[in-house]
Amino acid sequence: MTVFVAVLSVLVGALCLLNLLLTVGVIRRLKEHTAHIEELRSSASGAPVQIMLPAGEEVGDFSARTVDGAEVSRGSLGGETLVGVFSPGCSACAEQLPLFTELAASFPGGKDRVLAVVVGDAEESAREIAELTPVARVVQEAHGGGTSTALGVNGFPALARIDTAGRVLASGYSVSDVEVLAGV
Missing domain, CATH: 1.20.5 (Single alpha-helices involved in coiled-coils or other helix-helix interfaces)
Structure with missing residues (x-):
């Protein structure tokens, strides 16, 4: 023992x-x-972290179909265009989405001059799409889709103003960044 x-x-x-x-x-x-x-x-x-293409850079070529079935491409962006890229489940996106829709509703040129991209599964994106559709042309795409790639998006939310030539006038991750940088 x-x-x-x-x-x-x-x-x-x-x-x-x-x-x-x-x-x-x-x-x-x-x-x-x-x-x-x-x-x-x-x-x-x-x-600061660059969330998408910085001011002065040129947006790449892209072609996509909106949730309404219309064709949208870099060439179809007429005049200055407001762009917002969002993803479902993103807390910063949920915070910026109402501010973006408010800006989009008063943006010169109306819905034709506002492009919103929702990156994620169509079912998960339904709430964001419903909020954005009244004020923007909305593209829903998977991660790594052509539109967000052309915009150089590497995080969410990503917001920008783009001129007629496809050059970024201002970009950032909040509506206030885009407004300040664009001189609104």
């Missing part, structure tokens, strides 16, 4: 030592990750 207790004690001691070593390793990794996160935060805080 004493041999059994001695073996059991050695085994428990070895397991405790292994647990201690693993815990020290996890703590070391957490410190490294924390340092990397802080480094990323400090480098990102100096410059």
